[in-house]
Amino acid sequence: MSSQHYNALILGSGQSGTPLASHLKSLGLSTCLVERSHIGGCCVNEGCTPTKTMVASGRVAYLARRGADYGVYLRGNGEDEVKVDMQKVRERKRAIVKSFREGSERRLRAAGVEVLEGEGRFMGDKEVVVRLNGGGENHLTADKIFINVGCRPSRPADIKGLHTIDQSRVLDSTSIQELDEVPEHLVVLGGGYVGLEFGQLFRRLGAKVTVIHRGARLFSKRDDPELVECMQDILKEDGIDIFLNATGTTVSTHDDPKLPILLSSRTPSNDDAKAVRASHILLATGRIPNTDSLGLENTGIKTTPSGHIIASFTLATNVRDVYAMGDVRGGPAFTHVSYDDFRIIRDNPFISGTKTEGNVKTTLERTLFIPSVVYTDPQLAHIGPKLGDLPKGMEVHTYSMPGTWIARGLETDETRGMLKAVVEPESGRIVSFSAISPEGGELMAVVQMAMVGGIKWKQLQDMVFAHPSWSESLNNLWGGEMREFTI
């Protein structure tokens, strides 16, 4: 087994580890990046990039079906006229992923980072053995170690019979992207990000779709019920069946070749337990950290009961010179958060030596400003604390308006959705903002800038936005329904 010492060792080529590797190398530090699967991690290979590429195909199918609303016809104007070629959808997705991944690989090569293809496993606090994908092992030690190993889809352990059915029909967020035909009936377990983005996508591509969700409303309890219900109505209008307060319990095989799966679910009362016949099941019930095979038991690194690595607001673990970045820390699991973890490490004088003065950048400054976008259509975008996270006793005003008030939406015939802002009455400060809207993420970013810059809602009311842009609706929101209440 060969042995090597580095100044910096990065485990996992996620959204922080990859840019960090190039950066540390540029500082003259000997740097090694270990990746067991694909350079670029989940986002580039199985997450954001491929899903949003496929979501674009879904949107085209949706608009093609709606052509007649705009006076545009394909060959006729019936829904049956739209034919989806799943293999072409997949080919397009693969091509974009390949080009993004190759870009990351090129940048690492150009920076001179040593890349090891294999799985890293701690043997001690500063000691890692890499089982190389091509065979053999490397023994590595390093002055500093950065863990960016991410998460993977969870598989519910409490569904009886799940392992007994044809496993090619039991999908997760990765395998569903490799289907070569549209499923007849996709049953989605879990009504969060993954479940709803894929649920709507496959509905648009032509599948029957049922979502089975454990909670009383889609997403989480912390989300604003009014917004969640608006989104639920839109998905139902798209033809998606939604069962709430339901948990999948049993799966068995049925003798219908097109719909061979029978999934039973229970509700708290069990009175309206449902049984659904499906061709495929998508498990969209959350993600678990890749720490179970990381050899943490050979180190002093502490984790939470769920296996996430505990890190400080400068991303330090409890073991000196070992840091954790991205989804493996728990908390909001987004690419923009992981990438910002890279900035925190980059700008920390104790790590890279690039800055010797000034404040250390931490996770604390961004806590109130982590944006999220669910890439359904319309998107559900949010910035600021969720309603359920606001402090008890806080007095707020909410302003909301329906999408039918947005000129741009009327012109493009896409009025589904709503805008909602929570403000602090005394100061006029915007506490949070949500948009269920086409390009809701872009609209939200305008308000995010206002919030970060301390711009008050009254200034947005009178700001000159270009007509007729989506952002212009930020003039009108404050003339909509206003409610006062105490959290």
Ligand SMILES: Cc1cc2nc3c(=O)[nH]c(=O)nc-3n(C[C@H](O)[C@H](O)[C@H](O)COP(=O)(O)OP(=O)(O)OC[C@H]3O[C@@H](n4cnc5c(N)ncnc54)[C@H](O)[C@@H]3O)c2cc1C
């Ligand atoms: C379907 C889907 C869609 C998503 N869409 C979005 C989106 O639109 N926007 C958004 O912001 N976020 C999205 N996310 C979340 C986003 O992908 C992650 O938050 C993001 O990739 C950050 O991950 P990371 O940096 O923690 O590491 P990851 O990207 O998860 O990378 C970790 C890497 O570590 C490697 N690894 C694991 N263990 C080891 C080991 N022992 N040795 C060596 N290598 C190892 C893995 O192979 C992987 O490549 C999506 C996720 C999914 C699943």
Ligand SMILES: NC(=O)c1ccc[n+]([C@@H]2O[C@H](COP(=O)([O-])OP(=O)(O)OC[C@H]3O[C@@H](n4cnc5c(N)ncnc54)[C@H](O)[C@@H]3O)[C@@H](O)[C@H]2O)c1
């Ligand atoms: N657009 C984006 O930014 C994007 C897209 C996809 C994923 N992601 C990230 O990936 C993470 C994982 O996504 P996810 O959708 O898998 O998880 P999630 O936590 O967002 O949603 C899973 C939902 O499934 C429900 N659930 C769990 N077990 C169940 C069961 N047995 N039966 C029925 N319902 C059950 C949970 O109550 C939960 O609400 C997200 O939290 C997000 O951070 C982000």
